[in-house]
Structures are given as structure tokens and as C-alpha cells.
Amino acid sequence: MFKPTYSYHPGEYIAEELEARKWTQSMFAKMLWISRFYVNDLINGKKNITTTLAILIWEVFETGPEVWINLQKNYDLNKIKDNKKVQEKIHHVQAIMRELDFA
Numbered sequence: 849m850f851k852p853t854y855s856y857h858p859g860e861y862i863a864e865e866l867e868a869r870k871w872t873q874s875m876f877a878k879m880l881w882i883s884r885f886y887v888n889d890l891i892n893g894k895k896n897i898t899t900t901l902a903i904l905i906w907e908v909f910e911t912g913p914e915v916w917i918n919l920q921k922n923y924d925l926n927k928i929k930d931n932k933k934v935q936e937k938i939h940h941v942q943a944i945m946r947e948l949d950f951a
Contacts (some may be wrong), residue, residue: 855926857893858919865909866891880904896920 873891874935877884880901889895897905902916928934 854921855919857923858897858916859893859895859920862905863891864870876908879908896924938946 856900862876866873874884874885877887880887882901883905886895888921889898897916897920899913899917902913902920905916906913
């Protein structure tokens with residue numbers, strides 16, 4: 849069975865990085881050529897890291913885009929533990945696999 853662990857939204861890591869560099873959200877938005885409202889939503893977990901955004905962040909923070917894509921992926925996977933509909937589907941698939949003797 850899928851047993852997720854807790855993870856943080858990538859925006860929290862961005863907020864920490866901005867604080868460490870003493871950059872404002874507006875400065876970061878200007879560097880990325882996106883709106884400061886988008887940055888604020890990203891930091892507050894309302895927006896997600898896209899592949900394009902991961903590449904832009906890579907350029908600014910000098911980290912690999914995979915870092916940001918993986919943070920987002922792990923966060924999304926771990927959110928499943930709180931999604932009852934997804935858990936029901938997982939249990940259904942597991943039951944079918946047992947029934948068909950594939951598990």
C-alpha cells in the first residue's frame with residue numbers, strides 16, 4: 849500500500865531562499881518575469897511549480913530544474929494521503945488485482 853510521508857510545498861522552500869538572500873517577492877518576480885501576485889500565490893501554496901517555472905527558478909537560484917520539479921512531484925504525491933476519493937480508487941484497484949490473482 850502507498851504510504852506517503854509529509855512534504856512541504858515548494859513555495860515554502862522559495863520563501864526560505866528569498867529570506868536567506870534578503871530578496872523580496874517583487875524582486876524575485878521581476879527576475880522570473882512573472883507577476884508578484886503569482887509569486888505570492890506560489891509561496892502560499894496556491895500555485896505549483898511547472899516545468900517552465902522550474903527552469904526559470906534554476907536560472908535565478910542556480911539549482912537544477914529537477915530539484916524544483918521533484919519538490920512539486922513529492923508534494924503532489926503526498927497530498928494523496930488526504931484525498932479520500934483517490935484512496936478509494938487505490939483500494940478498488942488493489943481489490944481487482946487480488947481478485948484477478950495479480951497481487
